[in-house]
Amino acid sequence: MKAALKTTNSNIVGTEDPYLRYQSEILKASIRFQRVSVKVLRGHIEVAKVSP
Numbered sequence: 001m002k003a004a005l006k007t008t009n010s011n012i013v014g015t016e017d018p019y020l021r022y023q024s025e026i027l028k029a030s031i032r033f034q035r036v037s038v039k040v041l042r043g044h045i046e047v048a049k050v051s052p
Helices: 002-013 018-050
Strands: none
Touching: none
16 A cells, blocks of 8 residues: 555656556556446356346
8 A cells, every 4th residue: 555655655746667567557457447346246146036
């Protein structure tokens, strides 16, 4: 979580640190991936409920 705070602070200040930007992109991508996987899991659960 400290890395996320650092990236937001650096974005506000305007300092272009490629490593921090890279870290924030990875963080965003992983959050998106988690949301998608949760949706997929819910879909599987719904299918499991329907099928006998």
